[in-house]
Amino acid sequence: MFNLSGHVAFITGAGQGVGAEIARVLAANGAAVAVNDLFEARAQQVVDEINAIGGRAVAVPADITDESAVAQAVKKATDELGGCVDILVNNAGIPVTGFSMTTFAQSDRETWGPHIALSVHGLLNVTHAILPAMVETGWGRVITISSDSARVGEPRLAVYGAAKAFGPALMRSIAKEEGRSGITANSIALGSIANPAMGERDPEQLRKQVRPYPVKRLGAPADIAPAVLWLASNEAAWVTGQTIPVNGGYSTT
Numbered sequence: 001m002f003n004l005s006g007h008v009a010f011i012t013g014a015g016q017g018v019g020a021e022i023a024r025v026l027a028a029n030g031a032a033v034a035v036n037d038l039f040e041a042r043a044q045q046v047v048d049e050i051n052a053i054g055g056r057a058v059a060v061p062a063d064i065t066d067e068s069a070v071a072q073a074v075k076k077a078t079d080e081l082g083g084c085v086d087i088l089v090n091n092a093g094i095p096v097t098g099f100s101m102t103t104f105a106q107s108d109r110e111t112w113g114p115h116i117a118l119s120v121h122g123l124l125n126v127t128h129a130i131l132p133a134m135v136e137t138g139w140g141r142v143i144t145i146s147s148d149s150a151r152v153g154e155p156r157l158a159v160y161g162a163a164k165a166f167g168p169a170l171m172r173s174i175a176k177e178e179g180r181s182g183i184t185a186n187s188i189a190l191g192s193i194a195n196p197a198m199g200e201r202d203p204e205q206l207r208k209q210v211r212p213y214p215v216k217r218l219g220a221p222a223d224i225a226p227a228v229l230w231l232a233s234n235e236a237a238w239v240t241g242q243t244i245p246v247n248g249g250y251s252t253t
């Protein structure tokens with residue numbers, strides 16, 4: 001239904017999990033994709049998978065908190081895929097589990113930095129490196145992966161949630177600044193997504209975690225990628241400045 005042929009997508013933290021699935025789905029729907037990750041081997045594996053089934057992808061490993069590394073990664077993406085990056089998915093994240101974090105009052109200052117570095121400075125670096133070319137082209141999609149912890153709050157995820165609220169705030173302003181340039185900017189607020197590490201956790205803890213979800217299961221990367229595909233498409237041209245919850249009904253406000 002959605003055709004991204006002729007578009008170039010840059011997806012941060014796409015070497016595994018949600019980002020890798022977004023890369024696969026955007027590529028399967030015609031986009032050329034630049035797969036960023038901190039770990040080159042992860043990014044390359046996703047690229048090999050996409051290219052093996054006839055897609056077009058290139059690995060652009062970089063630590064997105066490093067401005068010059070981001071500039072090199074964006075240059076590699078455009079040099080190797082052509083055109084300009086006109087779909088940006090800000091997905092890179094630091095894994096957290098509510099069970100392993102402390103309250104804000106009990107938190108150590110040293111635990112704050114990585115969240116601010118990635119979800120604030122990393123997001124700014126990548127968006128600032130890519131947005132001007134979109135403005136020049138007159139078409140663009142910026143999609144930031146946020147969290148329900150940013151939207152409705154979550155105990156023991158205070159700093160993570162606050163840092164993840166930065167993206168939606170930036171998207172709202174970019175939406176207002178660049179709507180006239182054919183650019184939309186939105187966020188998706190995720191509920192908990194199952195990952196391999198959770199498999200090793202106490203089944204009772206997992207049962208407790210699933211309880212507030214009306215759909216009675218955690219999410220999967222495949223639950224998220226179609227929402228990104230839609231927001232990236234021409235069909236979503238009238239959706240901008242929004243934070244869309246894709247969360248199994250965890251919060252309904």
Ligand SMILES: NC(=O)c1ccc[n+]([C@@H]2O[C@H](COP(=O)([O-])OP(=O)(O)OC[C@H]3O[C@@H](n4cnc5c(N)ncnc54)[C@H](O)[C@@H]3O)[C@@H](O)[C@H]2O)c1
Pocket residue numbers: 012013014015016017018019036037038039042062063064065090091092093094095118122145146147148190191192193194195
């Ligand atoms: N998993 C969840 O339950 C959940 C819930 C809400 C929101 N989210 C958000 O969804 C997004 C994806 O989550 P996930 O579960 O797939 O995470 P993940 O940990 O499986 O994958 C994230 C990827 O980001 C990469 N990354 C980390 N720091 C980076 C950096 N500085 N530069 C480049 N890449 C970097 C990692 O190497 C990793 O491959 C994140 O933004 C996360 O905050 C996840």
